[in-house]
Amino acid sequence: MTDFPHTWAHRSPRARLALWFGWLCLVALFVYCWQVMTANTIWMFIWDAPRQAADIGNRMFPPRLSYLPELMKPLWDTLNMATLGTLLGVILAVPVAFLAARNTSPSVLILRPIALFIIVASRSINSLIWALLLVAILGPGLLAGIIAIGLRSIGFIGKLLYEAIEETDIRQIEAVTATGASPTQVLNYAIVPQIMPAFWGITVFRWDINIRESAILGLVGAGGLGLKLQASLNTLAWPQVTMILLVILATVVLSEWVSAKVRGAII
Amino acid sequence: MLELAALTKTYKTGDKALSDVSLTVPKGQVVGLIGPSGAGKSTLIRCINRLVEPSSGKIILSGRELSGLGPRTLRRERRRIGMIFQEYALVERLTVMENVLSGRLGYVSFWQSFTRRFPAGDIERAYRLLDRVGLMEHADKRADALSGGQRQRVGIARALSQEPELLLVDEPTASLDPKTSRQIMRLLIEICAERGLPAIVNIHDVPLAQQFMQRIIGLRAGSVVFDGPPEDLTETVLTTIYGAEDWTAMRKDGEADQVAEAEAVASLAMISA
């Protein structure tokens, strides 16, 4: 009979030590960050928060239903901002995606990095920041909102689309190339048909997200429901705030439902 | 007529896929290309229409040289070479008709192909080919709605719509069942005979090759080791193509199986005893 060891450990001692050390570092980092972050916090306000919350909560109810008709025009503006912004984003994103995809980029060394930078820049800046900038440049209004939504959508659509382009079936492309087709014909006959479902799915998905985002762009002056929200907050008209939030919520739920339906039909 | 002279392909990794392959395929001849996987069959076929760029050597199709052409002239020459693929390589989301018409892409302008307005002659030819391969009523279906055998027929129609002077066929039956495989091979042979079309058929199924091909070329590690009629394909020849180890290994496996079976029978006998 062989002797079996009496103890058994999931990991080697060294790995366990490393793991514990990792956790310790995380905790230390957390504590340190907490200290830095709360250095200037006035704790009195924070202990006061529950009372404030109760106060606001009391003022918010009931929502002011009579405010609803006044919200219809901003709602329409919000929808337009999202839809036209998505359209703009798609128009700008498609060429960027083809430049960024390794298998369709005309120049891997120069154009591809530029396209990738456009995508990252657009993705890392929230549409609210774009709107903030554009309102400062173009003045308040829907146009700033549409462009902000469009600019933010480039990164999202561009990234997902170029990944879809890179995942196309190489054999179908090879087969069309073998017939003597030109590169643009290969694009048209072998690549575009393959990415069409992904393209529609991504577009509708982004449209759904854009509805959420355009609802709040008005906070910085880009029109739509957010503008009313800002006005109501400034005048401390809490029942109106509640009403606006309910309308936003309903719109978001509805657009999510539509987008899920459409994507279900495509795939 | 196709002529290959001293065709060599070395990949960037340093792997030598083809070394010094020279052969001639006269008009109307159907050549079977056999060899173990990794022997360079697929590379050879793709070197001919330069989907894979050969490192050195010459490719001459009916008197015109294909090696060293620029992209534009290469596209024009590719129209003369039809290619049929393993697993069909149809554009799944296009209709059958568009797949067949895509064989004409080298002949029409981008705008014509983009708007799907092909010349009347092209459309008539496409219908005739679909009728020839027995898919007339499927023209408006999407390619992914067809069965494997039907898809390969569309692949054949696409290659023929190019009005090629040479057919390159890459493992046409690899993903088909035995019966459909034979139907597809028969169709290919008939069509080549009708048009006097030379073809190189890359095939891994030796009995199928023997049954249908007029001439067999055996490739091993990138070199031609056999070239002759299928009758000459004896067991010794197959050993040179596929390697001696493989044959003995198979036999060893067989022995091991026999031993295992004998043991299993013995243990069953013990249990029942």
Add this chain to the structure above:
Amino acid sequence: MTSYPTTWRRPPQIVTDRRWRIVLTVAVIAYLVIGVGSVDLNWQRIMEGGARGLRFINGFLQPDFTSRWKDISNGLIESLTMTLTSTVVGVAISVPIGIGAARNLAPAWVYYICRSIIAVSRSLQEIIIAIFLVAMFGFGPFAGFLTLSFATIGFIAKLLAEDIEDIDEAQAEAIRATGASWLQLVHYAVQPQVMPRLIGLSLYRLDINFRESAVIGIVGAGGIGATLNTAIDRYEYDSAGAILLVIIAIVMVAEYSSSYLRKFLQ
């Protein structure tokens, strides 16, 4: 000799009825006309904006990091600390909620409670939550920290719950068959299967939280967003450009390193 047709038209793929196609086309064009028409353009204002736009692009190309460096670095420190603490706290709270929101582990009443917490957290925009939390807790990064933690819960708990629901039932079955308790089941059958994904999701959320921390500053929740807002309000486009470049750089670094870390951990 039979004759073959010489024309062919691509059959419509999505809407096969001709009438519906016409109706849809008309509707889309009508919407575009009305929608574009609803954008009231103030051309004079836009012309004026051109010059300002050029100044902004200039600021972006020649960013000024130095003159407001103190504000920028303060904002950055706030943003980064906020990001880390909120991700840690958010993930820590998400784990029990995620387990509770997994249909195959939790009893029905726990399931519904956890799912509604997730739904509330997901349906409210970060910025709206931030407005309320700033009103309750006062200006500063603490409100931002709470906002991001809350938003993290909806994100992580939902994806975690979906992961748990997708685990290999056979493995859970095998552990259950040994007579393990519920806690042992979670530890031995669920945790090993979802742990790599959880770490990946947390890193991804860290990335998102940083990006969001740049936004919620606009409504007073601290961080780099507040600095950016001030810079734009003062028309200091070169400082604004510098801040945006810093944000882009950090996001790029975070994205690159988190994808590297995820590969390393799996």
